[in-house]
Amino acid sequence: MGALTGLRVVEMAGLGPVPFAAMMLADMGAEVLRIDSPPRNPEDPHDRSGPIWRGRSGITVDLKDPAGVAQVKEIITVADVIIEGFRPGVMERLGLSPEVLLDLNPRLVYGRMTGWGQSGPLAAEAGHDVNYLAISGILRQIGREGERPIPPLNLVGDYGGGGMLLTVGVLGALVERATSGLGQVIDAAMIDGAALLMVSIAGALARGAWQDPPGTNALDTGAPFYEVYRTADGRDLAFGAVEPRFYSRVLSVLELDPALVAQQYDRSTWAATKELFAAKVAERSLAEWTKAFEGADACVSPVLTLQEAASHPHFAERGTWADFGGSVQPAAAPRFSRTPSSTNPLHRATDPQLLLDRWHRRSTAPVPEPQAAEH
Secondary structure, eight states: OOTTTTOEEEEEOOSTHHHHHHHHHHHTTOEEEEEEOOOSSTTOOOOOOSGGGTTOEEEEOOTTSHHHHHHHHHHHTTOSEEEEOOOTTHHHHTTOOHHHHHHHOTTOEEEEEESSOSSSTTTTSOOOHHHHHHHTTOGGGSSOTTSOOOOOTTIIIIIIIIIHHHHHHHHHHHHHHHHHOOOOEEEEEHHHHHHHHTHHHHHHHHTTOOOSSTTOSTTTTOSTTEEEEEOTTSOEEEEEOOSHHHHHHHHHHHTOOGGGGGGTTOHHHHHHHHHHHHHHHTTSOHHHHHHHHTTOOSSEEEOOOHHHHHTOHHHHHHTOEEEETTEEEEOOOSOOSSSOOOOOTTTTOOOHHHHHHHHHHHHTSOOOOOOOOOO
């Protein structure tokens, strides 16, 4: 019995952040019904076997057919939430706009996920994670001095600034609905979510603690104590010794002059100290350094592969990475004390018609009368 048990969610199938948000809701116990469009391209097999598709059921509906649109409207009358990731105007052209669906179901929470947002000069433009980060000023901050920016996979825009933002918005609207009895529309944009993740860096910039060019600051590889160094066997060791007490322990394990701790935040010394660190780390293998720093509490960690991480004792004990059906995938998070989430890909996935029948039966139960929300 997850924290969202009984919640009925319609997912308009897409890529990236929307299925990620649907996965999180399903992990927490929601009953998620995915609406797939028929494959228009023989090279698109609609493979839904990956971890991001776990825990929910799906049906194929032709949204270009009025009968298909009518079918979705019928489903919406018994749903709590709908999430979609189309460009602005697509759902309107399909006849599934927020106005239409909230008229059918005033309690509906309508989550909209886009890169640029529902408004603004770029709203209708195509884009991907790297584009949203580039124009938001974020991508420039991720890279070493004098080098090109490094796209951080598609974690910051699609998943952190996108899917998680949409999930938070949906949950916030559901909490408010418990008081008002009314649904609402959520405009979740990756540019907004990614910008939100930059709040601490923006604060540092405002007080003069962050500077251009990138790669010259304490947290962007500019400092010797927040860097990754190559070991003797070609592996990597990550340092995050931001506080002086941790930096002091690093110097001790590396057998470097303890007096360097007094210069930790003296930028003029960083380049020379990085050379010292690099030379020292290059003397031993990753395994040797891992053992040397074991128990030192110095904020130093081996850079592991995903396969190594999955079998690491800490993650193994917590079950952070789980194996289901031969597929290693991240387990549900966060952890709930009374209503644990589930990562089982088959959990709550059931025959779509049986799921809809259950939704219709539950929809006959009385619901609170809508009231004006107090703010």
